[in-house]
Amino acid sequence: MYVAVKGGERAIDNAHAWLAEERRGDPSVPELSVAQIREQMKLAVNRVMAEGSLYDPDLAALAIKQARGDLIEAVFLIRAYRTTLPRLASSRPVDTAAMAVDRRISATFKDLPGGQVLGPTFDYTHRLLDFTLMAEGEPPAAAALPLVAAVSPQRDGGDCDPASRVPHVTGFLNRDGLIEDAAPEDSPPPDLTREPLELPAGRPLRLQAITRGDEGFILSLAYSTQRGYGRTHAFVGELRIGHVGVEVEIPELGFAVEIGDVELTECETVNQFKGSKTEPAQFTRGYGLVFGQSERKSIAMSLVDRSLRWRELGEDDTGAPAQDEEFVLYHCDNIQATGFLEHIKLPHYVDFQSELELVRKLRAEARAMKEAAE
Amino acid sequence: MTKAAFEGRRGWMSLLAKAPPARLAALLPDLPAHEMLRSPETGAVMVQGRVGGTGAPFHLGEMTVTRCSLRLGCGAVGHAWVQGRDKAHARRAAAADALMQTDRAEEMQARVLDVLAAEATAARGARATRAAATRVEFFTMVRGEDQ
Numbered sequence: 001m002y003v004a005v006k007g008g009e010r011a012i013d014n015a016h017a018w019l020a021e022e023r024r025g026d027p028s029v030p031e032l033s034v035a036q037i038r039e040q041m042k043l044a045v046n047r048v049m050a051e052g053s054l055y056d057p058d059l060a061a062l063a064i065k066q067a068r069g070d071l072i073e074a075v076f077l078i079r080a081y082r083t084t085l086p087r088l089a090s091s092r093p094v095d096t097a098a099m100a101v102d103r104r105i106s107a108t109f110k111d112l113p114g115g116q117v118l119g120p121t122f123d124y125t126h127r128l129l130d131f132t133l134m135a136e137g138e139p140p141a142a143a144a145l146p147l148v149a150a151v152s153p154q155r156d157g158g159d160c161d162p163a164s165r166v167p168h169v170t171g172f173l174n175r176d177g178l179i180e181d182a183a184p185e186d187s188p189p190p191d192l193t194r195e196p197l198e199l200p201a202g203r204p205l206r207l208q209a210i211t212r213g214d215e216g217f218i219l220s221l222a223y224s225t226q227r228g229y230g231r232t233h234a235f236v237g238e239l240r241i242g243h244v245g246v247e248v249e250i251p252e253l254g255f256a257v258e259i260g261d262v263e264l265t266e267c268e269t270v271n272q273f274k275g276s277k278t279e280p281a282q283f284t285r286g287y288g289l290v291f292g293q294s295e296r297k298s299i300a301m302s303l304v305d306r307s308l309r310w311r312e313l314g315e316d317d318t319g320a321p322a323q324d325e326e327f328v329l330y331h332c333d334n335i336q337a338t339g340f341l342e343h344i345k346l347p348h349y350v351d352f353q354s355e356l357e358l359v360r361k362l363r364a365e366a367r368a369m370k371e372a373a374e
Numbered sequence: 375m376t377k378a379a380f381e382g383r384r385g386w387m388s389l390l391a392k393a394p395p396a397r398l399a400a401l402l403p404d405l406p407a408h409e410m411l412r413s414p415e416t417g418a419v420m421v422q423g424r425v426g427g428t429g430a431p432f433h434l435g436e437m438t439v440t441r442c443s444l445r446l447g448c449g450a451v452g453h454a455w456v457q458g459r460d461k462a463h464a465r466r467a468a469a470a471d472a473l474m475q476t477d478r479a480e481e482m483q484a485r486v487l488d489v490l491a492a493e494a495t496a497a498r499g500a501r502a503t504r505a506a507a508t509r510v511e512f513f514t515m516v517r518g519e520d521q
Contacts, residue, residue: 001490055421055437056458088417088439093424093431100498110512118508144503168427182426189422189432203425204432211434230420248419250387252443255380258388260457262421262437289423291435343438 005347018058023068045291046263047071051334052078053193053212055262055291056316072214072334079335092247092256096266097165101242106169108235108270113167119241169238170268170285179270179283199326206308206329207301211290213332215297221301221307221322230307232318234286239269241293265290267298271306274313284313304328383474386487391456392469393490395463398470401486405469411443411451414461440464450475 012223024031035279038061048060052075060078067073103119106112118124120142173179189204197209212219225232245258275281286306288298307322321327331337390398418436423433441455442464452472454464475480 049453050435053435054418055435056419058458059438082418082436085436085438086415086417087436088415088419088441090420090433091422093422094434096423096427099501102501103508110514116510116512117505118510119505120508142504144500145506145509146503169426170426182424182429184424185430188482189430191420191433193433197433203408207423207425228430245388246419246421246437246457248455250453250455253383255384257384257391257455259419259439259455260437261392264423264434266427268427285426287426288451289434 034061046294048074050291050294051075054078054082089248099242099244101240103241106238108237154330209329210301214334217332218300222303225307225322230322232306233272234269234303237268239267241265265294265298267302269302377504386473390467395460400476408444408446414442416440416459444468444469
């Protein structure tokens with residue numbers, strides 16, 4: 001148990017002053033601005049927004065600067081800040097079919113209606129260090145294609161007009177009944193930022209926990225399912241990245257207005273079947289939706305989501321960690337985890353003193369018994 | 375409010391909210407005299423997604439939002455909800471919303487809203503053309519065992 005301590009103010013002040021100096025680094029090197037971090041460390045900013053559970057690129061960039069690039073510390077700063085904000089409203093559910101897509105790929109259909117768009121991806125790069133980035137210089141301009149030329153032939157009936165809708169791949173499969181449905185419904189979702197997380201959790205609560213969960217933890221769990229611990233044999237049916245509008249009902253006016261937009265990564269996996277003597281076999285689904293361009297997290301999220309659905313889909317509990325709702329949901333939050341982990345470095349003198357006394361007493365008793373026996 | 379007027383207000387409130395704050399300030403540098411009904415206040419809006427894209431709603435995470443309400447001398451009341459923490463942006467958007475309900479609406483439409491709409495379309499288009507240039511056609515290679 002941690003017991004409050006007194007004293008040490010001067011040392012603490014000096015430690016924090018030194019921290020500020022170390023944060024700045026060598027003063028002969030130009031200082032990073034928050035805008036530079038926001039624009040040039042965008043994927044770090046995205047991760048801090050996703051796990052901090054607050055979409056605000058400027059604040060996430062500031063948190064990264066303040067935390068000296070320690071992303072979990074930055075997430076901590078954002079989580080602390082968000083508790084100071086009054087909750088003004090809840091948005092209408094975002095419509096990801098209306099996303100202005102920067103990237104949209106499918107590992108299951110090469111000719112998906114609407115076409116595949118690679119977007120600004122690391123895929124197909126050689127992962128060789130690019131030493132030109134160490135030299136000053138402008139990157140080559142990205143190619144642009146006029147939208148008319150981008151419109152696909154009639155056969156797929158899709159186009160890249162940003163105003164048009166980009167249908168989900170699962171929608172096409174669903175038309176033939178080959179995949180389970182995700183029927184629209186409007187029950188108000190639970191909110192783990194308002195009520196303690198209780199088990200068993202429904203899928204909406206699980207998805208809320210996982211989307212703000214630690215990327216590394218969710219990634220490893222997802223990987224464990226691929227290696228056989230709660231296998232679900234997932235294909236990436238579709239992965240899309242882009243901006244969607246956020247609509248909020250304005251209470252003063254009684255109608256909804258699109259007040260801004262957020263960048264999201266959405267992943268839908270197509271997984272192995274369920275079926276029975278009475279129902280024909282059908283693919284099942286896993287779902288990932290994460291703030292920002294967060295591809296790895298979103299794929300991992302859909303795998304973990306799918307593994308947690310074993311009971312609902314009548315599968316066996318193999319005892320795999322990724323199937324254990326309590327294990328996943330109670331350990332995926334890196335702020336809870338690091339808070340409890342790191343607190344053990346703080347003064348525990350009284351606590352430890354009692355243990356010390358106990359050990360001494362046990363040793364003395366053992367010695368006394370040994371002497372009595374001799 | 376008629377349906378057209380209602381749709382109109384939805385549209386301009388959205389355009390004002392999504393405008394880059396510096397751009398809106400450049401197009402509408404001077405605000406008319408007004409009294410605050412609700413001073414700009416920053417808070418959070420919980421963004422919802424849907425399971426599987428179409429199913430039950432769930433909470434994705436919050437975003438910062440600033441809201442503001444004000445009244446012009448003529449009595450027109452303007453509201454704004456804008457993404458982010460820019461209080462000046464919320465105030466300017468609320469003033470513009472109020473002005474759109476006065477006889478200055480036509481001028482506002484031409485001088486501010488039409489410009490913002492054209493710029494937003496151009497920005498979206500520029501991004502979409504870059505995406506279009508990365509559109510890919512994959513071909514499946516025939517493997518030996520098929521022969």
